[in-house]
Amino acid sequence: MPENIFAKAKKSHDLFKDERFLYPEFVPERLPHRDAEVDALVFSLQPVLQGKKPQNVFVYGKSGTGKTATVRFVLNELQQYSDRAKGLYINCFQFNTRHAILTQIANFLGAPTPRRGIGTDEAYSQLNAVLRKTGFVPVIVLDEADQLLHQGEADRLFYDLLRGGEQQRGAFGLIFISNQQEFTARLDARVRSSLGEQTVCFEQYTPQQLKDILKERVQYAFHSNALDADVINVAAAHAAKFGGDARIAIECLLKAGRQAEKENAEKVLVAHLRKVFPQIDAAVLQKSIGFLSADELAILRAVPANSQIASGDLYGAYAKSVKKPVTQRQFRTLRAKLERMRLINCEEAIKGAKGRTVMISLAFPKAKLEGTAGRESETIKKESRN
Ligand SMILES: Nc1ncnc2c1ncn2[C@@H]1O[C@H](COP(=O)(O)OP(=O)(O)OP(=O)(O)O)[C@@H](O)[C@H]1O
Numbered sequence: 412m413p414e415n416i417f418a419k420a421k422k423s424h425d426l427f428k429d430e431r432f433l434y435p436e437f438v439p440e441r442l443p444h445r446d447a448e449v450d451a452l453v454f455s456l457q458p459v460l461q462g463k464k465p466q467n468v469f470v471y472g473k474s475g476t477g478k479t480a481t482v483r484f485v486l487n488e489l490q491q492y493s494d495r496a497k498g499l500y501i502n503c504f505q506f507n508t509r510h511a512i513l514t515q516i517a518n519f520l521g522a523p524t525p526r527r528g529i530g531t532d533e534a535y536s537q538l539n540a541v542l543r544k545t546g547f548v549p550v551i552v553l554d555e556a557d558q559l560l561h562q563g564e565a566d567r568l569f570y571d572l573l574r575g576g577e578q579q580r581g582a583f584g585l586i587f588i589s590n591q592q593e594f595t596a597r598l599d600a601r602v603r604s605s606l607g608e609q610t611v612c613f614e615q616y617t618p619q620q621l622k623d624i625l626k627e628r629v630q631y632a633f634h635s636n637a638l639d640a641d642v643i644n645v646a647a648a649h650a651a652k653f654g655g656d657a658r659i660a661i662e663c664l665l666k667a668g669r670q671a672e673k674e675n676a677e678k679v680l681v682a683h684l685r686k687v688f689p690q691i692d693a694a695v696l697q698k699s700i701g702f703l704s705a706d707e708l709a710i711l712r713a714v715p716a717n718s719q720i721a722s723g724d725l726y727g728a729y730a731k732s733v734k735k736p737v738t739q740r741q742f743r744t745l746r747a748k749l750e751r752m753r754l755i756n757c758e759e760a761i762k763g764a765k766g767r768t769v770m771i772s773l774a775f776p777k778a779k780l781e782g783t784a785g786r787e788s789e790t791i792k793k794e795s796r797n
């Protein structure tokens with residue numbers, strides 16, 4: 412009798428203890444190198460313990476710097492510690508209109524509010540009616556709050572929430588999270604002045620910090636000695652290249668572990684990591700291109716595939732390719748953003764009699780831009796074009 416095909420597929424080397432510890436949705440209970448950020452959040456939220464209004468908090472930082480994980484962790488701890496606070500976490504990718512968010516909050520506060528068939532103002536008055544009666548302080552987290560700017564919904568929503576808070580003698584906490592430090596600058600001045608009580612910035616992780624995060628996680632996810640000595644270092648260095656993104660570091664380990672198991676290897680080796688890097692890099696690139704505005708994409712498209720172009724020439728080529736180009740000054744802001752996102756490389760050069768110029772090249776294969784469409788840029792819409 413030949414061996415059953417499933418018996419044959421059974422791994423002889425079990426490397427993962429439990430790979431779920433490496434899944435993106437896992438919320439760790441220990442967050443190395445985020446003590447200061449945790450303390451700042453605790454400080455802002457602690458008035459809740461006396462039933463008072465917490466400070467509103469604006470959390471910002473680049474992708475994968477632990478904003479979501481840290482805020483969720485603090486919220487969990489707060490709820491476990493005291494009945495006086497209840498947190499509602501809202502991801503604005505999922506709920507991106509004022510209507511959807513107000514409905515979510517009303518439901519959370521205990522007023523059954525259907526999402527359809529009810530006006531936004533009605534949802535808001537239901538929310539307020541029930542808010543007056545709640546015996547706890549609601550702490551609302553709006554994660555990925557940038558999504559509200561794309562929808563143009565942010566000002567009204569924040570205004571509603573702040574006004575709701577006032578009616579409750581202010582017992583309402585708001586934590587909003589964004590990738591952009593400039594987020595609040597893009598809100599209405601009135602809203603901004605009542606919002607920005609406390610700001611917590613999440614810096615990029617250094618390679619050493621990423622190593623510590625990985626070491627901690629590996630203990631739960633892998634059997635002991637399942638990783639070759641250098642694997643953590645190489646994964647951390649790779650993620651450091653992408654702006655110190657812990658998500659990438661963790662994903663590298665998950666994918667490399669699966670690759671090693673597929674090959675029935677005794678250990679996860681650096682070679683397994685190297686095999687999965689291209690796949691991870693492609694996904695990162697796809698994600699960042701997906702976030703770009705139509706103007707940013709048009710600028711990228713105007714960069715030649717395999718050579719450098721002077722910044723002034725790039726502006727000219729871009730301006731010809733769109734109906735309403737942004738101003739030169741706005742162009743320089745977008746150029747800097749694309750460089751920060753590692754989509755272009757900028758190099759200072761001496762150019763003839765004109766003096767210094769910035770030479771720009773693409774940091775990825777141009778073919779990846781095919782079939783992509785950008786969003787209308789909010790920043791540019793607000794400012795005048797020329
Ligand atoms: N200090 C840390 N310790 C342990 N795990 C961490 C730490 N920081 C981040 N992580 C993990 O890295 C991943 C990314 O973190 P998180 O989702 O919090 O990033 P983010 O700042 O919210 O990114 P984005 O802006 O893309 O939403 C998660 O799996 C999270 O658990």
Ligand SMILES: [Mg+2]
Binds near residue numbers: 478
């Ligand atoms: Mg997040």
